[in-house]
Amino acid sequence: MDGEDKTAEQTKPVANDSLISFSAFAGSQSCAGCHKNVYDSHLKTAHFQTSAIASDSTIKGSFKPGKNSYAFSPAVHVDMEKRDSGHYQVSYTDGAESRVRRMDIVVGSGVMGQSSLSWQNNHLFQMPITYFTAANQWSNSPGFPNRIVFNRVITSRCLECHVTFAETISPFNKEPEEYDKKKFIYGVDCEKCHGAAAEHVRFQTSHPEDTVGKFIIICFLNVRCFTFFFISAALTLFCILRCQAPGRRPESGQAMSRIGLIL
Numbered sequence: 001m002d003g004e005d006k007t008a009e010q011t012k013p014v015a016n017d018s019l020i021s022f023s024a025f026a027g028s029q030s031c032a033g034c035h036k037n038v039y040d041s042h043l044k045t046a047h048f049q050t051s052a053i054a055s056d057s058t059i060k061g062s063f064k065p066g067k068n069s070y071a072f073s074p075a076v077h078v079d080m081e082k083r084d085s086g087h088y089q090v091s092y093t094d095g096a097e098s099r100v101r102r103m104d105i106v107v108g109s110g111v112m113g114q115s116s117l118s119w120q121n122n123h124l125f126q127m128p129i130t131y132f133t134a135a136n137q138w139s140n141s142p143g144f145p146n147r148i149v150f151n152r153v154i155t156s157r158c159l160e161c162h163v164t165f166a167e168t169i170s171p172f173n174k175e176p177e178e179y180d181k182k183k184f185i186y187g188v189d190c191e192k193c194h195g196a197a198a199e200h201v202r203f204q205t206s207h208p209e210d211t212v213g214k215f216i217i218i219c220f221l222n223v224r225c226f227t228f229f230f231i232s233a234a235l236t237l238f239c240i241l242r243c244q245a246p247g248r249r250p251e252s253g254q255a256m257s258r259i260g261l262i263l
Contacts, residue, residue, distance in 0.1 A: 001256055003096050006076055022180075024196035028189035031197070034204065039190070046109035046186035051162040054103040060110040061131035063087070070129050070138045072147060078129050080138060089116070089127050091148045101127060101150055105161050115141055117154055122169065122178035124154035164192045173230075194218065 028048075032039040042048050052058040062068055063082050071077040078091045080103075088102040101118040108114035108130075115130040128149050130141040138147065153176040159166045167183035191197050200215040207214075 002011075022165060022171070022183040024163060024198050025185055025191055026196070026198040027185070028164075028187075028191060029205045030201045031190050039200075039261065042190065046111050047192075051105060051107050051186045052190055053186065054106050054116055059087060059131075060104050060106075060114045060133065068138070072140075072141065076148065078138075078148060080129065089118075089129055091128075099148070099150060101125075103127060118150070119181065122181070123148060123176050124159075125180065126154055128151040161188075163187070165196075181259040191243055229249040 028042070030037065037110075050260070061080060063080050068080040069077050075094050076092070078089050079164075081088050081090050085102070089101050089103060091099045092096055093231040103116040104119045105124070106114050106118040107117060110131075110133055112134075113130055113132040114126045115125045118127055126141060128141055128144055129138050130139075132139050144152070156166065156168055156177055164187060165183070167180040168177050169180050170178035195217040197216060200213065203214050204210065
């Protein structure tokens with residue numbers, strides 16, 4: 001990481017839930033065997049599409065010349081470029097390349113817009129440029145200052161609303177948090193509300209005659225579902241209002257953590 005990354009504001013991480021491990025999840029595709037119509041419908045929702053590995057099929061913005069750039073000034077701009085090893089945001093100053101970051105994860109379904117995250121070792125950082133759907137163009141990421149910033153830390157509090165599961169591997173008091181890249185479940189999928197379903201899938205597969213779901217959270221008027229979607233809606237509104245406030249600097253998520261704990 002460069003010098004600017006070292007100055008990133010940081011927040012106290014949220015501890016892992018020791019009762020849930022990556023191996024406890026079955027993956028939402030496992031639901032299709034018994035619930036194909038529901039599964040197929042869910043794949044089209046904004047919740048399911050709210051995060052993914054960055055690729056040609058998941059990135060919303062254009063990489064075509066003339067449509068792939070955002071200028072901070074006549075001399076400073078960031079271009080979205082596709083290279084052999086992936087998709088990148090590349091900053092230029094007076095025509096010279098000054099910094100390169102790969103777009104590793106996209107966040108946002110594209111209904112309103114889509115941001116991207118970059119891995120730096122086991123840390124995640126938000127990229128400075130975001131795609132805005134209504135304008136059909138790239139622009140400065142919400143809440144960022146009018147300069148190029150690559151050091152906004154992504155905390156587990158940020159990820160709670162955009163992924164089903166992300167395993168934190170750093171100690172509770174280490175900042176910023178570190179994640180296991182291989183133990184991410186992208187999007188808000190079936191198991192976000194119904195709970196980790198590996199045990200449920202094993203039981204129902206071996207007992208097909210049992211039509212009453214076992215080892216699963218039934219979400220009919222379920223408090224877990226209501227609480228999750230209420231908090232998600234409240235935090236989304238908070239993010240929008242907070243990021244649109246004039247003079248806002250990029251923050252690491254400390255204020256978000258506080259409001260999340262209050263809710």
